[in-house]
Amino acid sequence: MDRYARHVTLPWFGAEGAKKLQKSSVLVIGCGGTGCACSSFLVRAGLGTILLIDRDVVSLTDLHRQTLYEEADLDRLSMKVNSAMGALSRVNHETEIEAIPAEFGPENAGALVERVDLVVDCSDNFETRMLINDACLRYSTPWVHGACTGTSGIVIPFPRGGKACYRCVVGHIPGGATPPGAAPGILGPVAGVTGALEAAEAIKMLVAPREVRPRIIYFDSLSYTYETIEVRRKENCPACVGGRYDFLSGGLSRRAFMDPESGTAHIPLSGPLDLEAIRKRLTPTYTIEDLGRALLIVTREAEVILLADGAAIVRGVGDPEQAGCLLDTLLED
Ligand SMILES: [Zn+2]
Structure with missing residues (x-):
């Protein structure tokens, strides 16, 4: 049938x-x-x-x-x-x-x-x-x-x-x-x-x-x-x-914000990300999962999702500023 x-x-x-x-x-x-x-x-x-x-x-x-x-x-x-x-x-x-x-x-x-x-x-x-x-x-x-x-x-x-x-x-x-x-x-x-x-x-x-x-x-x-x-x-x-x-x-105007429901900070980044390069560079240090056009990175204190189109979602930090500091560490070459 x-x-x-x-x-x-x-x-x-x-x-x-x-x-x-x-x-x-x-x-x-x-x-x-x-x-x-x-x-x-x-x-x-x-x-x-x-x-x-x-x-x-x-x-x-x-x-x-x-x-x-x-x-x-x-x-x-x-x-x-x-x-x-x-x-x-x-x-x-x-x-x-x-x-x-x-x-x-x-x-x-x-x-x-x-x-x-x-x-x-x-x-x-x-x-x-x-x-x-x-x-x-x-x-x-x-x-x-x-x-x-x-x-x-x-x-x-x-x-x-x-x-x-x-x-x-x-x-x-x-x-x-x-x-x-x-x-x-x-x-x-x-x-x-x-x-x-x-x-x-x-x-x-x-x-x-x-x-x-x-x-x-x-x-x-x-x-x-x-x-x-x-x-x-x-x-x-x-x-x-x-x-x-x-x-x-029109262009997209995005602001960083904290979503209280999921306890996540949403951070716009300045442009698209080269996820493959980031994965290679961070693999020795962190647990990383490929989500397809996004990467999940698990650090000791937080979980971070990097989106290929240029944004990040961070769980485990108190506010967007802390999330920004963590992202600076992860994304610096
Ligand atoms: Zn109309």
Whole structure:
């Protein structure tokens, strides 16, 4: 019996749908609560290729909603993309999975979006969503937006050539940048529902794009609300009307910060790292694990992950300054 039989039986899906999914590729941006649920359903559905991008590590407070991670992922400093890839590869060996331990930013957005048939937004901030919107407009790539907080979630499918874009809906970033480390409450299952709805829209868009209606899907678990609202194009939208991609052409401004949830310091570095050279130089002194585009270095007092795109995550230090001192020691030639 074919493993996708229960999908194939759906009249709009059929055997053709399964074949289409096997030939399709999706970029999932963010491997938090929505990213875990969404990527799990996409891989279970028999997607051909999935690219996962995230620059965070697994922490204890993630486990109530991020269903691809487990307690063992906390023993060592673990990049979410690596743990997610491990879990997903046990679900379906037929899907090609690529883990990208990096930030989705203006530097890599175009190249990544260009590689796939569809993008799913499982990020947690407005800047990233605006960037996804710009990149997907620029490369005519359909995408699905998803966000949740508290007991409510929102999902919006943006099909290729759709009537409106994310910037038509949001306009401008409310209240400026999202402060790093800010952690509002979220009911675990709500993240799962949001991610599952995103996967449903993604599958429909890849298999039967005619079934997709560009609407805002809103639900709230506490007030028993589920409603959809039509999205409308803003006639003065700078992105989809004006063709101006402000977020794609902007640079990335990153600051060092301490994430209290995972007890890690996140330090931007001045440029990309030559991980192979660093590994060779430090191997006699430290325990080093190759994470693919990232290195885990275990010193006596701390664990350090160096990301090839030029960032570091340090656990075991009190503040970003101490982390900076440790990095100076590790990175000096
Ligand atoms: Zn627009």
